Amino acid sequence: MMKPNVWELDYVGQPEQVGTTWYDYQHNSSMSRMIAYEDDGSVHCCWMNGLVSGASQRVIYYNKRLPDGTWVYGDVGNQVNVTAFAGYCTLDLDVSGNPVIAYHATPAAGGTYSCYLWNSTGEHALPAPPAGITEITWPHVCVDVRDYIHVVAASNPTNKIYYTRSEDGGATWIDWQEVVTVGTSSGVSQTVCSDLATGKVAIGWTKAVTTSLYQSDVWYVESSDGTTWNFANAVNITQFGSGGHPMSSTTRAYADLNILYDSNGDIHIAYTSVPYPTYGDPGMIWHWSEATGHQKVTGTFEETSWISFNDPGVWRNCIDHPSLSEDADGVLYCQWGQCTTPGDSSAGGYGNWDVYVTYSTDGGYNWMAPVNVTGTATPGDPPGQCFSENWANMAKVATDKLHLQYIFDLDAGGIPQGEGTWTLNPVFYQGVPVDSILTNIVVTVEPINPPIIIPPGGGSFQYELTIENQCDFTVHFDGWIDVILPNSSIYDILARYGITLPSGGMIMRTMTQNVPGGAPAGTYTYQAHTGDKGWNVWGEASFNFTKSAVDGSAGGSWNCSGWDEDVTVVENTPETHVLSSVYPNPFNPTTAISYQLPATSFVNLTVYDIYGRRIAELVNGWRDAGVHR
Template identity: 30%
Template sequence: MKRALLFVLALFILSSGIVIGSEVDKKQLINRAAYPLNADFLNNSEFGTPIPYIEPHGGTDDPVLVGMTFYDFANYGSLTKLIALDDSAGVHFAWTCGENINSGTRHVYYNYYNIFSGSWTYPGTGNVTWAATRSGFNNLDVLSDGRAVVAAHSNLSGIDEYPTMVGVDYSPGMGAFWPVTQVPCPAVCDTVIWPHMAVDIDDNIYVFSRRYPFYEGDPRDFTELYYSKSEDLGSSYDQFIFADTVNVPSFTVATSRISRRAALGYHQFLEDYNYHPLWSGFLALQINNDAFCIIKEDGQDWDWENPVNITNIIKGDASFLPDTILAQGDTLRAYLDIDLMFDHDDVLHAMFTCRGLYEAPWDTTPPPISGLTEASFIWHWRQDTDSLNVVANGWWNCAYNISTGGAGAWKSTSCRPSMGIDDEGNLYCVYEGYHDFETNPDTSAISMGNGDIFVTVSTDGGYNWAEAMNLTDTNSNNAIAGDCMSECFPSLAEVVDEFLHIFYMEDKDAGSYVFDEGLSTENPMWYVALDKTEVPTTPLIEQFYFHIVRDSVGVKQTPDIQPSDFALKGNYPNPFNASTNFVFSLKTGMKIEMNVYDIQGRLCGRLAEGFYPQGEHTVNWNAAGLSSGIYFCKLAAGGYAKTVKALLVK
């Protein structure tokens, strides 16, 4: 496997087909997140309902085999975690394993690796977590004593019921799950499946799960999300209670490692769009979401009544016509997956995929849109500053015809972000990505995109992200079933020590046979321990604004910056020997560049670059390798610059 190969994310030239009505200056759209690029629109077909099962029909960065599966689909939306690192250097894995072709037999499998001894509990195979007729769609966490906890839906009786089950390993790394407990469900909620689970610092187990199926004759496009908790190490669970509504299984749960805070993340239709006769039943409605979180503060109950809207999508509004750019509003929508994590300061972070949706509120035919895309971005949000920043850019087509090929069902060109954090507070993201068909074609023989696993890092708390490293870097263009190398469904252990612990599938026929996108193949599940020093921290990916701005003049894509909006306050100590700190402040979040020059104007150091939030910031400069003399620090933003002088004395 190639190492440290940078995957350069390119921005493309605007196409002209999206603007309807009056002529629009394309320069207005340059800093717009979902500007129309080399990305075709999807057919706006009626969307299907996820199914809980498929009936049988018919210390190195080299990957280590964890097990196999014929079932090439891990989850419809968020994965939460499929891998966890415990405090005793044990790595736990759980996955949905189809044991034979077309997955007639399907169970949740578990495996364990001890880093110190280099030993596996089930070398190269894994083993069934618990006895059931059929199980799947799992996630995993660990208790403080190192025992794994696995949540999944399981058919125990052979009839068409898949209740939420949670199992706890008998001993760390053993893979003998007992107790295995069914989370009780009130009759009104029918079968509640597709669970997502996390363990807090007191070993309480939080479980969220989505109801299936819809009530017979139910006209709604959404369904309920339910919550339960165990306070006795998984021996018993509270009866499920209603939490909120979701449309697809796009939800996850996370807990703090330093407090009793917890959070639920999910996607929900924009207000007033559900039941709407122009939207109901279409893919456009399924994509038309805001991202939300509900937070449980330390020592308190969940704040069900006050969900936090992360994205606050600006909806289409025909009153802005004839300006169609203003009328269509925001052109990004949160779709399919979301990941949550608390950092070392207990700040909540969210990461989610956004696709393009171009609303046309002037249209009276269902649905009122100009187009949808499979192309996507991954965005990052942090709770304390309410900032939205680009993590990954996948704004392109990954196949010649995305109507018959492409990334596949329940996937986007950049999707399924999985977060981790190291001791220094650096944030990492591992995600599934598909290549631009025009510049790097990589599809199967039937035009399904072959995925790769990408890794990126932020060293400033999520405001800026490095251009992604292609971890797997395989290309099997035009490969037939069995020869594809399509890496997908990545999961990163939240704890990053010296390594990023990564777990993923290699699909040997791109797409999913579950949705008739190819054939059922036997697929390896790989583990990679990637040295974190191999993840490049530069160059940084281009940042731009999530929202359109409507004002009395028109659309404004980049906030105006004035000299009074930022200040370079100087440095301390000054004079200094070897090291000094430069302090600057911003009245609003903005992109800045800070460099140091010698008295002859030569660049001596690049101290800061990219988007920084509102507030005061301190940047250290180590000049140990330079000679005594006068140096100038220049802070530039919005076409303006400010300079201070520093004296190095050795």
């Protein structure tokens, strides 16, 4: 197998190979978790592994990263299942830190699927399906504070969700209990999560409100003790049909969600939504808690200069598969996948995926700038040369790093859906330093000739507006200006959408603001914001001014000018593409090569000897504007 030299690409954190698989596909919809972080610093990973091309041998593999960074089973992993043709695994840890992995498999090749669990005592069969149900498959697992194991799964065809539990480490199980009838149009959406502080357990799913899984509501039901359930008390958190969502007229949920209990024992749910009433490949990621309601994390239904809706494949959307985590300070993190880089599709026409993350410091009310932590692009590349980081998920515990796992798919598309070709793909763990994803958009507004006092008949004032990107990454954002009136209401002044600013870039404007004579007397707060307008604020600044009295006959307007007339100043950004001379040259054994980019660009930098022979490929991916060496 060709092992891609991913360490030379634009990753945030160090990818580490934990295994391989010919079977790129991992889950249809909700992924729950396939990675867990242990208190001693260990990391546990599992995945569905196709051992050969064609995946006639499909098994469950596991690997563990010790606190010193060593992987117990090297860069290959170890098979854990005994049954035949196993797949679609999820993972949690028991109270002793041992892995607990749920999956479905057949007792013999070609047989009926059943659910199984593997833990420190071996492989355990879950209960047989209830009467009238042929198969129960796609199990998702969690372990609670008492070491009880909870599993939710779906009947096949998927019209019912079932629950079972073991209170003795998997040796015995209660009979399957029907949670809900979701109908055959609702997809494989079930997931389960426990609160390790209180013993609460929650089950989540989506349920189609029509005949399409792309028009669903998001539901959950909770047990306060993990053993007493009243499934009739399930909560519909979206209620799209009755206007219970802030975008009820334009979006619906898809069969894709993730649940997290925070350190206070509160439930957080992240889910994917898609366009409504006409379905399309675009996607949005949402966060919900009882305190915050529905808050958009990221996503758009409109293409931009940096967002293109490449073909995501069956059961997928261009932005999907969210996963939540929390650190010891109560900061929430969200991770998801995107195949939206313009032009970045495989030779077969399927979008190459990247992994994105963001965070919230206020419990999920406000989410900061998305960060692409893989940052690879291989537009038009053939099988074996695609870089598509897909089926990513994140451990629910964040430390100084976010702990991610994904398939490094060498030909984009889901192979069991007939998308792409068979390739032997690395499975990666990636620890993303949280300090590297922090949003730092510095906004300043400095009034010229303060204090500003507007006379009764109206007038104008000027101020200097500066927006500086002090992040380690390029940011795409909206900028808007509004004013808080003396009666505390907010009046919108100006908005500019889809601004792109590379790391180190700066925008400077001298702005002129008119104030009409009819504006009420009193103190005003003038505000400039950056972020995702209507949802998230990433940086802001303000100053006050005063209107001395009212003269309604004077007329005037709240016109604001100066944004479009001035130019954008981007510090430390070259005006042209330049490849500088190497120094020293000729060289042996080392030299320095520098190049500069006026804008974010795809770069290939390859070294050849004097006979034209290729010696090394130094760069093959997207790079931000600026000087590189």
